Amino acid sequence: MSVSQMQGMVIENVQKNSGWYEMEISIPSFAPCARPGQFVHIKTGAGSDPLLRRPFSICDFDKDAGRLFLMYKLVGSGTKWLSSVASGSYIDIVGPLGKGFTCPDPGARVILVGGGIGIAPLLYLARRLTERNCRLRIFYGVEEYHQLSALNKFERLGVNIDVATHDGSAGFKGLVTDLFEQKIVSEKADVIYTCGPEIMMAKVAAVAAQYQIPGELSLEEYMACGVGACLGCARKLKAEDDNFVKICKDGPVFSFSQMKFDLN
Amino acid sequence: MNTGQKNSPEQYISDTVDLSVDLGGLRLKNPVTAASGTFGYGREYEPFADISRLGAVIVKGTTLKPTPGNPAPRIYETASGMLNSIGLENPGIEVFLDIHLPYLLERGVQVIANIAGNTFEDNETLGAMIRRQSGVAAIELNISCPNVEKGGMHFGTDPDMVFQVVNAVKKVTDLPVIPKLSPNVSDITIIAQAAQAGGADALSMINTLMGMAIDVKKRKPVLGNIFGGLSGPAIKPVALRMIYQVHKEIDIPILGGGGIMNVTDVLEFIMAGSSAVSIGTANFVQPGISVQLINELADYMVANNVAKISDLVGAAVYK
Ligand SMILES: Cc1cc2nc3c(=O)[nH]c(=O)nc-3n(C[C@H](O)[C@H](O)[C@H](O)COP(=O)(O)OP(=O)(O)OC[C@H]3O[C@@H](n4cnc5c(N)ncnc54)[C@H](O)[C@@H]3O)c2cc1C
Ligand SMILES: Cc1cc2nc3c(=O)[nH]c(=O)nc-3n(C[C@H](O)[C@H](O)[C@H](O)COP(=O)(O)O)c2cc1C
Ligand code: FES
Numbered sequence: 001m002s003v004s005q006m007q008g009m010v011i012e013n014v015q016k017n018s019g020w021y022e023m024e025i026s027i028p029s030f031a032p033c034a035r036p037g038q039f040v041h042i043k044t045g046a047g048s049d050p051l052l053r054r055p056f057s058i059c060d061f062d063k064d065a066g067r068l069f070l071m072y073k074l075v076g077s078g079t080k081w082l083s084s085v086a087s088g089s090y091i092d093i094v095g096p097l098g099k100g101f102t103c104p105d106p107g108a109r110v111i112l113v114g115g116g117i118g119i120a121p122l123l124y125l126a127r128r129l130t131e132r133n134c135r136l137r138i139f140y141g142v143e144e145y146h147q148l149s150a151l152n153k154f155e156r157l158g159v160n161i162d163v164a165t166h167d168g169s170a171g172f173k174g175l176v177t178d179l180f181e182q183k184i185v186s187e188k189a190d191v192i193y194t195c196g197p198e199i200m201m202a203k204v205a206a207v208a209a210q211y212q213i214p215g216e217l218s219l220e221e222y223m224a225c226g227v228g229a230c231l232g233c234a235r236k237l238k239a240e241d242d243n244f245v246k247i248c249k250d251g252p253v254f255s256f257s258q259m260k261f262d263l264n
Numbered sequence: 265m266n267t268g269q270k271n272s273p274e275q276y277i278s279d280t281v282d283l284s285v286d287l288g289g290l291r292l293k294n295p296v297t298a299a300s301g302t303f304g305y306g307r308e309y310e311p312f313a314d315i316s317r318l319g320a321v322i323v324k325g326t327t328l329k330p331t332p333g334n335p336a337p338r339i340y341e342t343a344s345g346m347l348n349s350i351g352l353e354n355p356g357i358e359v360f361l362d363i364h365l366p367y368l369l370e371r372g373v374q375v376i377a378n379i380a381g382n383t384f385e386d387n388e389t390l391g392a393m394i395r396r397q398s399g400v401a402a403i404e405l406n407i408s409c410p411n412v413e414k415g416g417m418h419f420g421t422d423p424d425m426v427f428q429v430v431n432a433v434k435k436v437t438d439l440p441v442i443p444k445l446s447p448n449v450s451d452i453t454i455i456a457q458a459a460q461a462g463g464a465d466a467l468s469m470i471n472t473l474m475g476m477a478i479d480v481k482k483r484k485p486v487l488g489n490i491f492g493g494l495s496g497p498a499i500k501p502v503a504l505r506m507i508y509q510v511h512k513e514i515d516i517p518i519l520g521g522g523g524i525m526n527v528t529d530v531l532e533f534i535m536a537g538s539s540a541v542s543i544g545t546a547n548f549v550q551p552g553i554s555v556q557l558i559n560e561l562a563d564y565m566v567a568n569n570v571a572k573i574s575d576l577v578g579a580a581v582y583k
Binding site for chain 2: 002003004005043048049050051052053094221222223224225226227228229230231232233234235236242243244
């Protein structure tokens with residue numbers, strides 16, 4: 001795996017709906033072996049405030065064209081800066097970092113469950129899985145209808161995506177985890193991958209455990225170095241664990257069986 | 265990237281200007297070191313820089329036994345800085361000596377070990393385990409950490425304790441001992457003098473400044489450990505002031521750091537009295553910065569007719 005620091009040229013940086021952006025970056029030297037679930041660390045702003053890099057999942061990557069895609073949500077100063085970057089400007093990127101999702105056997109039956117901006121890494125994953133002739137089912141939960149802009153990217157891959165919205169304005173009315181729980185019996189999945197709010201991933205993992213289906217999820221933690229040096233992004237996967245994993249290096253992807261959620 | 269040109273920039277630099285410095289008997293080929301806890305055990309930064317070019321790599325603080333560290337969240341960004349409460353997570357001295365040290369030595373890296381005993385005896389034992397024979401070049405003694413026997417009071421806040429712990433480690437090792445001073449004291453010069461009297465070969469300063477942040481939504485402190493150490497550009501003026509003060513009062517060399525981000529910062533630290541500098545938080549922002557600063561320092565010297573970097577040490581200090 002060849003991690004490096006590079007300048008990428010922003011091709012397009014557009015607001016898709018309130019507070020959601022998509023960015024396309026030309027970055028020919030980006031490691032062709034980059035895996036779904038890995039992330040990039042971006043310097044937001046030229047000065048010392050914001051100081052630290054910001055982590056973003058590889059949302060999609062076209063190694064032949066050298067194009068990297070990000071999908072991001074406005075949160076604070078770093079993402080605000082990112083949203084202001086004009087096409088043609090360069091941004092400073094370190095990556096690919098972390099461990100991505102493991103690849104299932106070709107032809108495997110796979111369920112993806114995404115929530116909100118957590119859909120980002122699942123697009124690249126879906127692309128890779130379709131290349132492996134996996135049978136994909138995707139469940140995607142959003143708060144508001146207008147966050148569905150991500151959908152057409154999946155549709156272009158030719159995969160089915162079932163949506164759950166809180167207000168019922170599209171698809172299933174309610175939580176994506178309820179939709180997932182209803183469908184899991186008939187789907188007979190071999191493996192499940194999920195990314196989104198932790199409470200959602202905890203529920204997905206719990207349902208998967210009930211049906212004894214293995215799976216993986218992607219965690220977030222504040223990061224400084226992103227490369228495993230500062231030990232800042234530490235967390236315990238199970239409360240009783242003695243050791244802390246480092247989200248940036250040991251993760252961000254972990255298997256359901258490594259985790260025990262404590263949601264109180 | 266550093267592919268295949270390992271020696272050429274170094275060769276060029278050594279032919280043109282003299283970057284070497286003396287740090288209390290420890291010879292550094294250039295004054296740029298990587299600060300403890302910000303550079304892991306070096307290997308994490310190999311994709312970004314030829315780490316063997318550094319004056320030294322100061323590795324993560326080592327305790328006697330493995331230490332799991334503090335609860336999450338451990339880091340938080342603040343204005344032009346960051347708070348950390350890592351809690352000295354490390355695998356213990358044996359893993360350092362058996363695994364991490366040989367890896368760095370094989371790559372030609374000059375290694376400064378950083379020790380952080382929880383007790384007086386732990387520091388003695390650690391000091392005795394790290395000798396010249398092990399391949400380590402010097403010991404940085406972190407006295408900014410709590411002394412468990414003294415109810416968690418930091419070694420570095422009491423001049424008597426500083427004198428004793430420095431003296432004890434000096435007695436058991438044949439390596440240069442560089443106490444790393446805590447800035448969380450009212451008069452740093454008293455601590456510096458105690459360390460010098462205890463036999464310190466050089467002083468490292470400054471460690472992080474104690475701080476905190478509040479999560480307004482949750483109405484509680486952000487860090488799992490409540491308090492954390494502030495580092496980064498925000499602390500640079502404090503670090504410079506302390507180094508300036510200490511340089512005036514003591515005779516041993518200073519390894520200075522705190523918020524260094526660029527070559528002008530390096531020069532400020534040298535002119536304030538640092539013989540060498542440590543690069544910490546900047547590594548997180550620009551992973552290749554430490555080696556880049558060596559080149560930029562050499563460029564500065566060429567452009568400004570400075571033959572020896574050591575001539576600039578303390579240049580701005582009125583004695
Ligand atoms: C592995 C990983 C992948 C991610 N992928 C995406 C993605 O594809 N799209 C997306 O929109 N967001 C993603 N995030 C979250 C994203 O990193 C944060 O939203 C972003 O750092 C916020 O920065 P800010 O300056 O705008 O916010 P601020 O709140 O001002 O940031 C302050 C500090 O907190 C950190 N921080 C704040 N929120 C988070 C968070 N959720 N996770 C980690 N650090 C945080 C920032 O990095 C910064 O150091 C990912 C996080 C991780 C760890
Ligand atoms: C994440 C992190 C971990 C650190 N760990 C240690 C440590 O183990 N031992 C130590 O003596 N100093 C430690 N430090 C302090 C640094 O070595 C340095 O003295 C301090 O951060 C100030 O320099 P800077 O502003 O350039 O980072 C740590 C700093 C950070 C940010
Ligand atoms: S962010 Fe530094 S170890 Fe993960």
